[in-house]
Amino acid sequence: MAMLEVTKLGISFGGLRAVDELSMKIEKGGLVGLIGPNGAGKTTAFNMLTGVYRPTDGGIRLDGQNLVGKKPHEICKMGVARTFQNIRLFPKLTVLDNVKVGLHNQVGYSLIESMLHLGSYRKKEQEMDRRALEILKVFDLDREAGNLAANLPYGKQRKLEIARALATDPKLLLLDEPAAGMNPNETGELMDTIRLVREKYGVTILLIEHDMKLVQGICEYLYVLNFGKLLAEGTPKEVLNDPAVIKAYLGD
Amino acid sequence: MKQSKNLLAGKRDTLISFGIVIVAFIVVQIMIMTGNISSSLKGQLVPICAYIVMAVSLNLTVGILGELSLGHAGFMSVGAFAGIVATTSLAETIPAAPLRLAIAMVIGAVCAAIAGVIVGVPVLRLKGDYLAIVTLAFGEIIKNIVGVLYIGRDSSGLHFSLIEQKFELAEGGKMIINGPMGVSGVTKISSFTAGFVLILITLFIILNLVHSRTGRAIMSVRDNKIAAESIGISVTRYKLLAFVISAAFAGMAGTLYAMNFSTVTAAKFDFNTSILILVFVVLGGLGNIWGSIIAAALLTVLPELLRAVNDYRMLIYAILLIVMMIFNNSGVKERLMEKRAARRAAKQVSKEGL
Numbered sequence: 001m002a003m004l005e006v007t008k009l010g011i012s013f014g015g016l017r018a019v020d021e022l023s024m025k026i027e028k029g030g031l032v033g034l035i036g037p038n039g040a041g042k043t044t045a046f047n048m049l050t051g052v053y054r055p056t057d058g059g060i061r062l063d064g065q066n067l068v069g070k071k072p073h074e075i076c077k078m079g080v081a082r083t084f085q086n087i088r089l090f091p092k093l094t095v096l097d098n099v100k101v102g103l104h105n106q107v108g109y110s111l112i113e114s115m116l117h118l119g120s121y122r123k124k125e126q127e128m129d130r131r132a133l134e135i136l137k138v139f140d141l142d143r144e145a146g147n148l149a150a151n152l153p154y155g156k157q158r159k160l161e162i163a164r165a166l167a168t169d170p171k172l173l174l175l176d177e178p179a180a181g182m183n184p185n186e187t188g189e190l191m192d193t194i195r196l197v198r199e200k201y202g203v204t205i206l207l208i209e210h211d212m213k214l215v216q217g218i219c220e221y222l223y224v225l226n227f228g229k230l231l232a233e234g235t236p237k238e239v240l241n242d243p244a245v246i247k248a249y250l251g252d
Numbered sequence: 253m254k255q256s257k258n259l260l261a262g263k264r265d266t267l268i269s270f271g272i273v274i275v276a277f278i279v280v281q282i283m284i285m286t287g288n289i290s291s292s293l294k295g296q297l298v299p300i301c302a303y304i305v306m307a308v309s310l311n312l313t314v315g316i317l318g319e320l321s322l323g324h325a326g327f328m329s330v331g332a333f334a335g336i337v338a339t340t341s342l343a344e345t346i347p348a349a350p351l352r353l354a355i356a357m358v359i360g361a362v363c364a365a366i367a368g369v370i371v372g373v374p375v376l377r378l379k380g381d382y383l384a385i386v387t388l389a390f391g392e393i394i395k396n397i398v399g400v401l402y403i404g405r406d407s408s409g410l411h412f413s414l415i416e417q418k419f420e421l422a423e424g425g426k427m428i429i430n431g432p433m434g435v436s437g438v439t440k441i442s443s444f445t446a447g448f449v450l451i452l453i454t455l456f457i458i459l460n461l462v463h464s465r466t467g468r469a470i471m472s473v474r475d476n477k478i479a480a481e482s483i484g485i486s487v488t489r490y491k492l493l494a495f496v497i498s499a500a501f502a503g504m505a506g507t508l509y510a511m512n513f514s515t516v517t518a519a520k521f522d523f524n525t526s527i528l529i530l531v532f533v534v535l536g537g538l539g540n541i542w543g544s545i546i547a548a549a550l551l552t553v554l555p556e557l558l559r560a561v562n563d564y565r566m567l568i569y570a571i572l573l574i575v576m577m578i579f580n581n582s583g584v585k586e587r588l589m590e591k592r593a594a595r596r597a598a599k600q601v602s603k604e605g606l
Contacts, residue, residue, distance in 0.1 A: 050482060076484035084482075090475035092539075093468065101472045104465060105484045111493070114464035115457045121464065128465075168483050 001064065003028040003204055004049075004172055009058035010228075011048060018044045019228045022058070026172070026221075031198055031205045033215045033236070036225035037248055042208045043085055045225070046174050050082050051075040062172065077105055079171035083161040083178065085208070091150035095141060095160055098149050099132040102167025107131070132167065138200065139163045139193065155186050159193065166201060173197070175207040179214050187211055191218050216240065224248070266459045269542040273304075273455065276549070277448045284444075293556055300552045301447025302328075302509035305454045307532035307544040309501035312458055314530070315539035316467065317494040318474030319376070320384040323391030324502055324529050329521035330367045331360030331503025332510035333398055336435050339511065340428050341405060349441040353511060357450070357504040364503025367394070368496040376491045391526050398518035403429040434517030435510075442511035450508055451545075454501050459541060461497070470494045535576045547576070 002025040009022040019041040026032050034042050047053040049060060051072040060067040067075055081102075090098050107128045113119040136142040139159040144152060149160060158178060165173055178194070179187045191214055198205055209215050215222065215236060222239045224232040226248040232239050239245055280297065283289040310324045335356040346352045375386045402417040403410060406425025413419055421427070429435055461467045469490045472480040477487050510516045532551060536543030554572070558565040 052478065052481075071486075072478075072481035073484045073486045076482060082482050084479065088476045088479035088482075090472045090479065092475055093471055097468055097471075100465075101468045101480070101485065102483045104469055107465075109465060111466055114466040115461050117460045117464070124465075164483060 002026055003030075003063055004206070005059075005061045006049070007059045007061075009045065009048060009055050009060065011044060011053055011056045017228055019048070019055075019225075022225070022228075022230055024223055024233075026204060026206060028171075028204055029198070029202065031194070031218055031220050032207070033219035033222045034206060034208050034225065035210070035215060035222055035239075036231070040225040041228040042225055043176055044228075046082060046176055046208065049075075049174060050080055076168055076170075079169075080174065081165035081168045081170035081172075082174035083158075083165055083176055085176040085180065087154075087157050087161055089149040089157055089161060089164070091148065093149060094145065095136065095147055095149055095152065096129070096132055096145040098160055098164050099135055099167045100128050102164040103128050103131060106167070106169055135163050135167055138196065155182055158182070158190075162193070162197070166197065166203070170203055173203045173205045175205065175209075177208050177210065179209060179211045182211075184213075187214055190214070194218055212240070265541065266455075266463070269455050269459060269545060270452070272542055272545055273448070273451050277444075280444070290556075293553065296552060296556065297444040298442045298447050298512040299509060300549050301444065301451055302505040302512075303529065303532065303548040303552055304451050304545050305447075305505035305508070306502055306529045307536065307548040308451075308454050308458055308541055309498045309505065310529050311533045311536070311539065311541060311544045312461075312494055312498040312501075314533050315537075315544075316462060316474065317470050317491060317498075319491065319495070320381075321387040321495075321498075322384050322523070322526050322530065323371075323387035323389070323394075324498075325521040325523070325525035326387075326391035326394035327364040327367060327499040327502035328506035328509065328525070329391075329394050329398055329518060331357075331364045331506030332516060332521065333401070333429060333435070333506075333518075334363035334503070335360035335507025336438060336510050336516065337403055337410070337428050338507075339439070339441065340426075341410065343439070349439075350446065353441045353446055353507070356511070357507045360503040360507035361500040362503075364506065365496050365500040367503075368499030369492070372492045372495040372499075376488065376495060388523065388526070391521075391523060395518050395522055398429070398521075399432050401429050401518075402427070402431050432517070434515065434519075436515045438511065438514050438516065440512055440514060442508050447508055450504060454504075455541065455545075458497075458501070462541070466490070466493070531573075535573065 004024065004026040006022060006024040010020045011018050022045060034045065036042055044053065048055045049067070051067065051070050051074070055068055062078060062080060065078060067078065090101065093101070107124050109120050109124045113121045133142055133145060136145055139162065141156060141160060141163060144156065149157065152160060162175065162178065179190055182190060194205065195218060197203065219236055222233065222236050223230060224239055224245050231248055232242045232245050280289070284294065306324060306328060310321065313319055313321045338356040338359040339352050342352050342355060346355065371387070371390050375383060378386060400415050402413045404419060404421045404425055404427045405411070406421045411419040411421065417431070469485045472485055473487050473490050481487055532548040533544055536547035554569055555565060558568055561568070
């Protein structure tokens with residue numbers, strides 16, 4: 001059974017059919033791309049997968065469990081984490097604290113312990129610090145731990161968002177245009193990081209991306225959306241040579 | 253592993269806040285002992301303590317949670333009148349005033365927290381301006397309800413009624429809250445020391461909360477709701493939690509405040525009081541706990557201190573407000589904060605030998 005099964009997913013905003021009959025199957029450990037021209041409905045699909053939007057029809061199952069109708073924070077607890085196209089960090093928290101919020105449901109202690117700093121507070125906070133720094137190290141962000149997230153340069157903010165998502169210990173990681181705004185060097189570095197993350201944390205990754213170099217370089221399988229509908233799917237080689245896909249991107 | 257700098261940084265802010273309060277308490281105590289304090293200022297000591305607790309607790313909602321509340325005085329009112337009923341009822345059972353005050357504060361806090369839940373559950377679904385308007389309405393509703401509330405006590409227990417007095421008290425019974433007349437003949441059991449202890453407890457709990465898992469969750473909701481949800485934070489839960497804790501402390505402040513006056517009416521806890529508290533929070537800096545303490549104390553004392561230059565009093569008060577506003581919004585403060593953060597980071601790196 002596939003890890004993520006999306007069946008005939010659709011959503012309408014008034015008269016606009018943003019996504020229609022989208023079906024996807026992603027196996028555990030896969031690195032899959034979701035591509036398509038601007039406005040094709042890729043981010044909308046992500047928003048349905050993470051509970052931000054409730055689909056009008058269709059089903060989403062993660063390891064057999066239904067995700068439709070669940071709240072975003074519940075879906076996160078079930079093992080889906082994501083990043084955003086327009087970066088959404090916690091700007092007034094430090095880099096370390098951004099990741100520690102991600103660990104919220106991983107390392108817990110009670111409200112009373114929070115208010116009195118008693119019991120396991122100290123031990124659990126130290127464990128959080130240790131785990132957060134460990135994740136930051138993977139992204140080469142550990143030196144920035146004490147800085148405010150708002151003060152990080154753009155590329156590092158993108159990385160921090162992935163680090164924060166990983167802190168929630170996801171089975172499935174959704175990356176929304178991770179390479180947006182990066183130069184070729186940074187994109188290359190990002191590709192290495194994504195590969196490393198998959199190996200080290202064993203997560204399944206689904207990413208939206210416009211950078212074809214990244215898509216060709218790391219994705220094993222692609223889904224192409226156009227006007228909300230699935231236009232093509234297959235290996236990057238098959239898909240990117242598909243005349244219908246080329247037409248969708250470049251026009252006639 | 254060494255203690256992370258986060259724990260240390262949290263500690264530093266905590267120490268500054270406690271330091272200010274303790275030093276101020278000692279200075280004022282010395283002034284009282286040496287008789288160097290005017291009687292009008294002395295009379296304001298307990299209200300200052302209550303306002304500090306109000307400002308610190310409102311900072312939890314406005315600065316830490318990031319939701320604008322214009323009805324904080326409403327919770328103060330609930331705590332004040334619940335506390336009055338509690339102390340009056342317990343007068344014979346618990347003769348020791350400090351203990352009675354403490355129990356009254358707990359009852360005031362619980363009642364205010366319940367009010368917080370009742371208001372918070374529907375209201376926290378609203379955003380920004382709407383939330384502000386509804387909390388404003390809440391403050392007015394509380395004021396008007398307490399204004400027509402009659403509570404009396406006799407040998408058979410407590411009697412309640414709204415709008416008009418619908419009960420007759422038995423022989424030897426006593427009205428506690430008398431509708432629009434409010435409460436009179438309260439035994440004053442608040443003291444500066446009680447206020448000082450309440451401030452310490454408030455600071456201890458709220459600062460601990462901010463530097464904990466719960467506090468981080470609350471601040472993540474403030475910084476970006478969608479992102480917070482996406483990493484497993486229940487936005488509704490943490491909004492409500494912060495709001496209710498904030499209300500509970502306002503309730504305690506209300507009890508402290510009420511027990512300092514022999515006459516209390518609901519009209520005291522009106523929109524102006526809510527705004528006054530908000531001014532303390534905004535001028536002290538959103539999310540800055542010790543800023544709230546200083547602003548609350550300074551702005552309460554200032555009109556009194558400036559009595560000597562009576563003609564220019566309001567002028568100086570206004571100029572000070574403007575200067576504080578400019579300082580808070582200018583780059584000066586941010587640059588200072590950045591420098592501090594950079595120094596800390598540098599220290600941390602050198603410590604860990606990275």
